[in-house]
Structure formats: C-alpha cells, structure tokens
Amino acid sequence: MKLFNKKYRVPVEGVIGGVIKSEDEIHNPERSTPHIFKKSKAHKAAQIALIPSSALNALLYSMITILTYQDFDKDELNDFLLSYILAGFVGLHYGENYYNFGSESLWDLFSHYSYIGKGQVSEEDSREKRKIIIERIRQFQKKIADPRYSAYAKRVYELILEQKAKKNVQGDQEAEEHYISAISLLMMKDKVRVEADEEEMRSETGAVNFKQDLDVIKVSLKEDFLDTLTACIVGAGALADTEIYPLHTSTILSGGTLGLDASTSAEAASFWSVALLDTSFRGIIEFKLHQNNLKNWLKTFSVRHFVDFQWLRKGFGGLATINAALHTLPKLFQGWSALESSTSSLIVKLGLLVPSTINTFSLNQAIFEEHYNEGFRDLVTLGKKENFGPRRQMAQLKKWSDKAMLFIGSRFDDETIGKLYSGVHQGM
Amino acid sequence: MLLKSLFSLLILVNFFCFYGAPAIAMEAEGQEEEELLKRPKRSKGKAEEESLQNPAGNEIAQEIRQKLRKRFRNIKNLKIEECDPQIIKSLLLGYPRLQKGEPNLVFLILPNSLGVTPEERPKAHGRKEKNAQQLIQEELHRLLEDGRGMVNEETGLLSFPVQEIHKPDEGWDSIPRFIFRLDESFFKEEPETCKNITPKVIAGAFGCVAPLPICGIILYSIGNVFGFPSGGWLSDTLSVWITVNVAPVSVRQLWKRVGTIIDKENFFLLKRI
Incomplete structure (x- = not known):
C-alpha cells in the first residue's frame, strides 16, 4: 500500500x-x-x-x-x-x-x-483540518487564560505530564486503549459528536462531524484587515527600498572609497538590478513576518490575549517597540539624507521614506519581540516541570500549544494532520 | 469479485501467556474477547463443530467479524469479507498484542472448509489468478512446512509461536499508536543546547562588540535629529540602554548559529514559534 x-x-x-x-x-x-x-x-x-x-x-x-x-x-x-x-x-x-x-x-x-495537498489527501480537506485544529488550540489558550478555569488548566497540565511519563504503551493493550493523546489535551473539543454504530455509517457520521467542526472556523474581519494592511506595508516598503537602496549604494561608491564610479549607466543599472532583486525577494518572504508582527503589536495593547505573566509580557512588547524605534532611526536618517539631494517633491520623498521606515521598524520589532518572548519563555519554563506553580504551568501550556500551532500550521504533512484529526475526534 | 466467495474467513488474533497471566484487554472489550477465546476451546460439541465448518450465519463468525471491524475501525472502507488477503495478513501480524520474542501463542480460527492440512494444499502454480483463500492457504502451509505452526484439524485452529512471526512494524496503520508516537516526538525534551564552549566564546566576544557601532549610529542619528550633545548623561544612558538590549540578542543569535554549525543541533526550527 x-x-x-x-x-x-x-x-x-x-x-x-x-x-x-x-x-x-x-x-x-x-x-x-x-x-x-x-x-x-x-x-x-x-x-x-x-x-x-x-x-x-x-x-x-x-x-x-x-x-x-x-x-x-x-x-x-x-x-x-x-x-x-x-x-x-x-x-x-x-x-x-x-x-x-x-x-x-x-x-x-x-x-x-x-x-499541502500533494499526497492522497485532498488539499481542501487538509487545509480545513489544519484550521479546525488550530482554532481548537486557540480556544484552549483562551479558556486557560480565564482564571475561572485555572483548575482545568492544572488538570490538563498534570495529565500531559502523566502521558509524557508513559515510556511505551505499545503492546500493552490496556495501557494503549486507555492512552489519552497529550497533544489533544491542548485543544478544545465538541462535547457532542455523532457516533457510528455500524461500519457502514462511519463515513456519514464522519461527514456530519466534520461539518460541525467547520463551524469553529470564524471569518475574522480583523484578520482580513491585517492581511490587507500587511500587503500594503510590504508592497510600499519594497517599492521604497528599491528606490532608496541604489541611492545609498551610489553615495558610498561615488565617495571614491572603493574606487568605483557610480555615475556610469552600467553601474547605476547594476545598483538598480540588485536593489530590485533584493526587494522583490524580501517582499515575498517578509509578508508573514510583518503579519505576525502586526498581530503581536496588537496583543501588546490588548488585555485579552496572554495567558500567563500578562503584564510582564506586555512590558516586553513595549520594550521591543522602543528598541525597534531606536534601531530604525539610523536608516530613517540616512534615507532622508539620500533623498534630500533628489529633485523629487516633498510628498514623493515622504511617500518613499515612510513605508521604508515602517518596514524597517517592523523587522526590528520582530527581532526584539522574538528575543524577549523566547528568552522569557525559556527562562520561565526552566527546571523540573513537576514542581511548577500555576503560572509556570500556564506558561508551559502556552509554549506547548504555540509549538503545536506552528507544526500543525506549516510543518506536519497531510497524512499526519488527517490522523491527528481522526485521533483527536475519536476521543483519544 | 472472487473474494466475495470467501464469505467465511474467520480470524481471531490474541495472545495467551504460558505462565498464567490473563489476557490484557479493555474492560468491556477484553471480556468480550475472552469470551470469544473460550468458545472455540469448548467447541467440542457436534453443533459447534458444524457451525465452524459452515460459518455462514454462525454466531461466532459474526462476532469475530464484528470484533475485527471494531478493532480495525480506523481503516477506511475495510470490509472483512472482501478484504485483500495481504491486508488481513498485515492486520493479523500487526495486531497490537503481539510482541516479538514473547512466549505467547497466536490462534487463528479458520473454518475447516479452508483445508489447512498439507494434503489439501491447493496447486496454485500455473494459475493466472489466486483468490484470497488460496493466498492465505499458501501462507499457512508455508508456516506449517517450516514447522513453526500447529494445526488442530478438528477445530480449524492454527497456532504458532508469535516470535516466529515477522511483525511488520511499519504496516500497522493504527491511530492510537500513531497518536502515541506523535506525542512521544512532540513532547520530547528539547536537546541540551550547545555543550561545546566554542560557540559561547565566539558569541560572547561578538556580543560585546556588536552594540558599540549600533550605539554609535543610533546616538548620532538621535543627536542629529533632536540636537543633544554626545558625552552627556543622556547619551550615556542611551548607550547603556542600547548595549543592554542589543548584546543579548546578538549573543543569542550567534550562539545558536555557531552552535548549529559546530554541534549540528537544529535550534531554529524548534525555537521560532
């Protein structure tokens, strides 16, 4: 087979x-x-x-x-x-x-x-299942963020540790059939599902349950808006950088330090080509980065999204913003200097400088945001997991669930997603 | 289509410990399975013998078939009666209770009509197609000829030590096992980061130097925009701030990069979440 x-x-x-x-x-x-x-x-x-x-x-x-x-x-x-x-x-x-x-x-x-969709599993099926599972994990994160569910979070954490401690259930039927999937504990599931009594009914009930699961995927206006905004930032930033990059290059090279003459058409064309290639490639790969960054930025100013050490995490978000602003200044300043000599109008200059600055700011913010988040997360979840208090338990649950979202979103293949989906919804 | 003619292939897989340990099973399912195992042992009566010989409509056959369906419910569109013999074989051999090397017995309940004795071996050579019955018979005969299996011709029970079976580890397509493996991989503790001291030294050295030029360009840009002089308390404070924030980022990044090259640890895939 x-x-x-x-x-x-x-x-x-x-x-x-x-x-x-x-x-x-x-x-x-x-x-x-x-x-x-x-x-x-x-x-x-x-x-x-x-x-x-x-x-x-x-x-x-x-x-x-x-x-x-x-x-x-x-x-x-x-x-x-x-x-x-x-x-x-x-x-x-x-x-x-x-x-x-x-x-x-x-x-x-x-x-x-x-x-996605390159195996025997249909593309649509795999995408929907990924969305469903990720949405379930988001629901879980929201649920454990609610102080009323702290006992639930604690129990989930303990259960995961229990399952982790099981070295090998293979061959042990009882242990195997009582095995609870630890990864499924990071998801919220429907309490009511249609069960198949007969083998012949399985495909029908599966379809009914899948349809029911699809309801968890909500169309979010915020997401659509963020997508559009990201596209604008990336597009405008790429255009602006294409314009500014050759100016920097020619300023450096025409200074005589490297002995090149930037005024020749061949070299000017090469500056432009390099700039165009670079910014096109960057435009493609930076989209996701800026999208995530915008979401993180919104989280910093929201009171709903963090599950543990809320104010500390928000503080780090603020620090990342300050540092990103500081690190954007040199590029802003040099960009302005480069454009100053240009004969273009002020509006055109600003039209180039602002998107380029936003782009740079976003990239810098991502650097610091990741540094703080990662460092803090590793620090908080250091040590013996059995001895964690409620807050550190939540931090660990968030770490696991974030990792699960990453792998489910773009790493696991279609078969893995299909089996995970089936397993989770069969009550494992 | 030929497989439809093989209506009554009845297979039950289970294990018994020679040393008296009871079969492990889930409460409800386990009890049912024990019942199933007991029945053939008691089937010395004429009626039950007949029912084994003619399994159509027979209660045990139905029960076993249901059991198999339930057991292998995760396999899409599996129909026991029409199942490809290779699939049945892999189901059998991949049954989770089987543990290679353990002194257990596997019992295959076969209807007598299959004719598992060597005398009744079908002559498959020369035929264009083999049906499921023939394939399974061949496989069973091969086991018998190798002296690894024992057959009870009266009941149609074939038994052979499980350690003789090559268990196709890769062929078992079970969701529970899959989920277990997924958990095992997913929750595995991340590897110890860089035991080697070299990446730390390189990263530390770089981390101390990197903030200096960055401080310079930021201070100059700020001084130029806001017009405050360098060397004052404000620029000193800003320098400290930038150094404190930039140095760890540089150290961390370089440490991971050099560590990835030297120790071949994959830090980046794990960390960026």
Missing part, C-alpha cells in the same frame, strides 16, 4: 528530536509515524537565495553605518578601516536576524503553496 507521496515527508521524530533517521526510515511510505514535510528542491534553492539576500540586507545596514560614521567624524574614522569593521559587525547582526526570519517565512510559503 503506497499511501503517500514520500517525496514530501520526513519523520517528525527526526526533526523534533534533533536526530535525523536513516534514509530507509525516512522514505518508507508504510510507516505509521508522524511526518513533517520534506524540503523540496525549490525550497532548498530559495533557502540558498536567501543567503545573498541576507548579505545584501546586511550590506545595506553596513552602508548606513559607514555613512553615519563618515558624517560623524570624517577626520579620524574615514582614514582608517575602523568604520568598515564596525559596519561589518552591524551588518552581521542584521543579516543574521534577517536570515532566520526569512528561513521561517520560506517554510510557511512552501507549505502553503507547494506541500
């Missing part, structure tokens, strides 16, 4: 556990193990293309640094290569962060447009 397209599958264990299994195990289509998508050749190519894109992004920041130092102290720094060394550090910092975000965005893009 060759059930699945093995091309797109990699065992989850191999990735989550940090151990890549042998090729035979990976490509055996008969395995009854969860799998994540395997990177396609196009994905790998895009990942390689991300390296020069990150390098160009790093170069942009390096150029900004050089320009800033040249303006700052022409006599001392310009004669030495210190400004270039410092610029290299700045470039490495931003380039590295950019590569990480780009890599994540590529996963989202490829799973969304290329991987």
Whole structure:
C-alpha cells in the first residue's frame, strides 16, 4: 500500500528530536509515524537565495553605518578601516536576524503553496483540518487564560505530564486503549459528536462531524484587515527600498572609497538590478513576518490575549517597540539624507521614506519581540516541570500549544494532520 | 469479485501467556474477547463443530467479524469479507498484542472448509489468478512446512509461536499508536543546547562588540535629529540602554548559529514559534 507521496515527508521524530533517521526510515511510505514535510528542491534553492539576500540586507545596514560614521567624524574614522569593521559587525547582526526570519517565512510559503495537498489527501480537506485544529488550540489558550478555569488548566497540565511519563504503551493493550493523546489535551473539543454504530455509517457520521467542526472556523474581519494592511506595508516598503537602496549604494561608491564610479549607466543599472532583486525577494518572504508582527503589536495593547505573566509580557512588547524605534532611526536618517539631494517633491520623498521606515521598524520589532518572548519563555519554563506553580504551568501550556500551532500550521504533512484529526475526534 | 466467495474467513488474533497471566484487554472489550477465546476451546460439541465448518450465519463468525471491524475501525472502507488477503495478513501480524520474542501463542480460527492440512494444499502454480483463500492457504502451509505452526484439524485452529512471526512494524496503520508516537516526538525534551564552549566564546566576544557601532549610529542619528550633545548623561544612558538590549540578542543569535554549525543541533526550527 503506497499511501503517500514520500517525496514530501520526513519523520517528525527526526526533526523534533534533533536526530535525523536513516534514509530507509525516512522514505518508507508504510510507516505509521508522524511526518513533517520534506524540503523540496525549490525550497532548498530559495533557502540558498536567501543567503545573498541576507548579505545584501546586511550590506545595506553596513552602508548606513559607514555613512553615519563618515558624517560623524570624517577626520579620524574615514582614514582608517575602523568604520568598515564596525559596519561589518552591524551588518552581521542584521543579516543574521534577517536570515532566520526569512528561513521561517520560506517554510510557511512552501507549505502553503507547494506541500499541502500533494499526497492522497485532498488539499481542501487538509487545509480545513489544519484550521479546525488550530482554532481548537486557540480556544484552549483562551479558556486557560480565564482564571475561572485555572483548575482545568492544572488538570490538563498534570495529565500531559502523566502521558509524557508513559515510556511505551505499545503492546500493552490496556495501557494503549486507555492512552489519552497529550497533544489533544491542548485543544478544545465538541462535547457532542455523532457516533457510528455500524461500519457502514462511519463515513456519514464522519461527514456530519466534520461539518460541525467547520463551524469553529470564524471569518475574522480583523484578520482580513491585517492581511490587507500587511500587503500594503510590504508592497510600499519594497517599492521604497528599491528606490532608496541604489541611492545609498551610489553615495558610498561615488565617495571614491572603493574606487568605483557610480555615475556610469552600467553601474547605476547594476545598483538598480540588485536593489530590485533584493526587494522583490524580501517582499515575498517578509509578508508573514510583518503579519505576525502586526498581530503581536496588537496583543501588546490588548488585555485579552496572554495567558500567563500578562503584564510582564506586555512590558516586553513595549520594550521591543522602543528598541525597534531606536534601531530604525539610523536608516530613517540616512534615507532622508539620500533623498534630500533628489529633485523629487516633498510628498514623493515622504511617500518613499515612510513605508521604508515602517518596514524597517517592523523587522526590528520582530527581532526584539522574538528575543524577549523566547528568552522569557525559556527562562520561565526552566527546571523540573513537576514542581511548577500555576503560572509556570500556564506558561508551559502556552509554549506547548504555540509549538503545536506552528507544526500543525506549516510543518506536519497531510497524512499526519488527517490522523491527528481522526485521533483527536475519536476521543483519544 | 472472487473474494466475495470467501464469505467465511474467520480470524481471531490474541495472545495467551504460558505462565498464567490473563489476557490484557479493555474492560468491556477484553471480556468480550475472552469470551470469544473460550468458545472455540469448548467447541467440542457436534453443533459447534458444524457451525465452524459452515460459518455462514454462525454466531461466532459474526462476532469475530464484528470484533475485527471494531478493532480495525480506523481503516477506511475495510470490509472483512472482501478484504485483500495481504491486508488481513498485515492486520493479523500487526495486531497490537503481539510482541516479538514473547512466549505467547497466536490462534487463528479458520473454518475447516479452508483445508489447512498439507494434503489439501491447493496447486496454485500455473494459475493466472489466486483468490484470497488460496493466498492465505499458501501462507499457512508455508508456516506449517517450516514447522513453526500447529494445526488442530478438528477445530480449524492454527497456532504458532508469535516470535516466529515477522511483525511488520511499519504496516500497522493504527491511530492510537500513531497518536502515541506523535506525542512521544512532540513532547520530547528539547536537546541540551550547545555543550561545546566554542560557540559561547565566539558569541560572547561578538556580543560585546556588536552594540558599540549600533550605539554609535543610533546616538548620532538621535543627536542629529533632536540636537543633544554626545558625552552627556543622556547619551550615556542611551548607550547603556542600547548595549543592554542589543548584546543579548546578538549573543543569542550567534550562539545558536555557531552552535548549529559546530554541534549540528537544529535550534531554529524548534525555537521560532
């Protein structure tokens, strides 16, 4: 029984556990193990293309640094290569962060447009099931955020630890049949479901239950608005950067430091080509980043979304915003300097500078937001999980459920999603 | 279509411990299964023998079929009567109770009509198609010829030690087991981060230097926009602020990157949530 397209599958264990299994195990289509998508050749190519894109992004920041130092102290720094060394550090910092975000965005893009629906499971079916499960996890997060359900959260946490402690139920029928799926504990489920008495009825009841499940997917105006806003930010930012990037490049190169003449049409064209390529690629991969960032930004100013250490997390959100604003200033300043010499009207200049600044701000905010969130989460969930108090239990539950959403959204293959969905709704 | 003629293939898989341990089963299901296991043992009476020989409409056959349906309910569109023998075989061999190497017996209840004795072996060679009955017979005969199985011709019971069975670990398509594996992978503790000291040293060194140029360019930009002088308390405070915030980010990122290269740990996939 060759059930699945093995091309797109990699065992989850191999990735989550940090151990890549042998090729035979990976490509055996008969395995009854969860799998994540395997990177396609196009994905790998895009990942390689991300390296020069990150390098160009790093170069942009390096150029900004050089320009800033040249303006700052022409006599001392310009004669030495210190400004270039410092610029290299700045470039490495931003380039590295950019590569990480780009890599994540590529996963989202490829799973969304290329991987889902490539096996025997229909694309629509897989997408709907993913949405349903993710919505159930969101409901769970909301539920445990409610102080009235603290006992419920505690019980779920204890149950997950219990299930985790079970080393191997395979072969032990009683343990196996009483096994509760720990991952399903991170989801809310319908209390009433139609059960099939006969084998023949299973497909019908399955359809009824699936229809019922679809009701959990709500059409959100906020999501639509965020999508549109993100598209505007990314699009306008890409256009603006395409315009500003060659200005920076020509300023640096025409300064004579590298001995190039930016006034020639060939070199100007090459600046434009590089800028266009870079910003187009960035436009594609930055969409998800900006979308997530907008959501995080809204969460910072909302009182509803965090489940644990609410004010501390919001404080970190605020810190990320302040730092992002500070780090956007150099690019804003140099962008303005570059545009100042342009003959365009003030409105055109602002029209270029504002989207570019918003884009940069969003990227910087994502860097700090992730740093604070990740650092805080790791810190809070450090130590023996059995000894956690209610708040740390909630933090751990949030960590698990966030991870589940990530994997369900863009990592698990269609078969895994189908089986998870079936298992969860069969009461496991 | 030929498979439809094989109406009464009755298979029950279970295990008994030689050392007196009772069969483990779920409360309700387990009791039912024990009943099922007991019945063939008691079936020395003529009526029951006949019912085994002619399983159509027979109560045990129905019960076993239902049991199999229930047991393998997760397999879509599985019809026991029409099932492909290879599927039945994999169902049998993949039954969760079977543990390779344990001193258990597996009982296959077969209707006598199948003719499991070597004398009645069908001559399948030369035929264009084999039906399910023939395939299963061949498989059973192979086991018998190898001396690994014992058949009770009276009851149609075939038994052989489970350690002789090659259990197709990959073929068992069970949702519970799948979910268990998923949990096992998902909740596995994340690997210890970078035991190697080199990434920490590199990251630490870089982390101390990276904030300096960033401080410079931010301070200059702010000073230029808001017009406050460098070297004052405000610029010093700002420098400290930027250093405190940027250094850990740089250290962390570089630590993970160098750690990924040196220790081959996949930090990024796990961490970005």
